[in-house]
Amino acid sequence: MRASDLLGREVLDRDGIRLGVVTDLRCVLDGPLRGGLCAPRVEALLVSRHRTGSLLGYDRNEQQGPWLLRVLVRLLHRRLTVVPWTVVETSQAGPLARPLALRVAAADLPAAEGRHTPG
Amino acid sequence: MKQLLSVALGVLTAIGGFVDIGDLVTSGLVGSRFGLSLAWATLVGVVGICLFAEMSGRVAAVSGRATFDLVRERLGPRAGLANLAASFLITVLTFAAEVGGIALALELASSVNYLLWVPAAGLAVWLVIWRVRFSVLENVFGLLGLALVVFAVALWKLSPSWSDLAHQVLAPHNPSGEGLPTYFYYAIALFGAAMTPYEVFFFSSGGVEEHWTKRDIRTSRLNVFVGFPLGGLLSLSIAATAALVLLPRNIEVDALAQVGLPVAVAAGKLALAAAILGFVAATFGAALETGLSSGYAVAQYFGWQWGKLVRPREAARFHLVVLASTIAAVATILTTIDPIKVTEYSVVFSAVALPLTYLPILVISNDRDYMGDKVNGRVSNLLGSVFLVLVVVAAVAAIPLMLATKAGQ
């Protein structure tokens, strides 16, 4: 599997309601120790309604300027959802289902948390 | 003392490096048609290039990343590739214009047809890129480019009514006879000529190659804030001499020869010789910068080793791109297409591409992951936002205005 297999993938909740697309993979460096670093392990999917502009980073950082860009990008990403990997349906072997299905309802997912930059 | 010298050198080269064939032709052309009533566009462009060159220099010093690295990281591979294609084409087009400029300047000195000079000019540019060290190249061509100061001398010798000139600059109006679309078309051309994207590709890549650190930020700023505005003054002098000598005689610049004429009228043969030397040096220096920048952009997008500080063998693909660009630039001019027209198109297309380059720079220079505590201050961000809007407006308006005015006719 490649990171690009997950990025951009549509995400549906338990009831088949579209949540958005995967814009990023939030990882913790606590996977198996390989060489000098622990491998990054996917902890959660960041899901937004669009992909556009997500790489600028404004959807995740409250402070980053300038004001104009922050406002514009965050308007595009009003609802950024953090979907813990543990609620992603992964029962099928081989390639993941397309689109990704969740085991929970959209309403049960945390939203505000995603606004913070990691690290 | 040595440090002071290096700063002075940097400033001087920035002055010489600011002016290229696009500035020479556009300033002369606009001066001969609109007087100084479009000086504001040059001034705005100078503020813009200072602002973004400073940011890109700071990013290079703090994070070690040059501009096209940022483009791909922030726009992603797909939009980044589209950006690369556009930027690369425009840089090569500008490269072609500069090679044409060298040849035209040599024709003025020798009366040998410029087409015969083109292959020699292309070969010379490539050889210098291949074999000559960065600092040498920067200093030599920057300093020789300073010969263009004769335009300021010529302006002074023409002893114009300064208050009248100042009035034209401060109370811009559109002289009768030219439509408003044409007026704004040339405003965008001047803006594009001042803010050409290759200038920041080159500036930031140079900083990375010379291993700038946080301690070099001050030097970089000094070069930017003193060098570019003085370079802008040179552009304005060119426009002013054209406005004083050519405008009253109904001469509209469409050849490099006309740009130099006011110098001869005002100050004679020796001054004109200096002007020609300045033309050659400025266009040659800019040809080096654009040639290298075409390689920088591609190599930085794909992550290849690039640069002049390593042996060419170690940056094989980078040198291959530079070689291919040189051949393409020479071939373009050898089609006998008018180099002045190539120049005019290159500055307008540069204006179209401005947001592609400047948006990622503005974003990264605000990103604490890269910049730590060296992120933009309030003033930089306020101005940066204003300019972002401005470059978007210019980019959107450029092509429709070009079509509506038949490229300013």
Place this chain on the structure above:
Amino acid sequence: MIAGAAVVAVTGCVAPAPSPGAFEGKAVQTAKAALSSVDTALLASATAVRGRLPQPYLETTLSSAEDSLSSIQTAFDSVQPPATATSDRLRDTLDTLLSRGSDGLAQLRIASRREDHAVVAEATRSLQQVADGLDRFEQEHSG
């Protein structure tokens, strides 16, 4: 590709016969551009006579003025004039001026290269007349 398309769009326009008004506009544009070429040559020549312009620069300036005037004339001649008597008259007047301009520029270039001062003076006088004619033409037909 965009660049190529735009270049074609801007330069590659071969239009059918324009309206009389548009034709007059085109004629004024042509006169203006031609005046620029002729005046460039006159300025360069006058500067050279004052000993302020080196020979190679003068020659380059003159031949580039000649080239641009000839391409201006070619472009104008390729326009199909509307079938009105006024337009025909307009075309004749301007075309005569352009031809005289071309002749004058060629004469000036040749004489300048030979440094034949008498002929230079003669060519300058005739070009000055052409310039005055073009200027008048532009005044009469614009606005």
Place this chain on the structure above:
Amino acid sequence: MTVAAGRVIDLHLHLLDRQVVDPDGRMVCKVDDLELELDERGRPYVTAILLGPRALGPRLGGRLGRWVAAIGERLAERDRPVSRIDFSLVTDIGSAIAVSRPRGRLDVIPLEDWVEEHVIARIPGSRHESE
């Protein structure tokens, strides 16, 4: 940016498309894609950096992406898998990604070697630094 165990990073924002550099400061490649594997509890983790046209192509998407990938396929030696740098070689994740092995010993950029050998090395002066 130093890397401590337990640090949180966003793969797309902090890892993908970044420059990879070797211990001598030479540029190796970009992080064109990342290889993921599932651990014993079914959670994906990064095992390698993928690079080259066959890694970049699919990310470009569309016809262009297929075209880039197909070119990569043609250029690659037969049966050679997509070029990868094992994550065990990564020593730092910052504004660049540092790896512990020199570029020449990673054996991941055959095209650079080919261009060097067949084009650039044949031009006089290619072995020396500028003067």
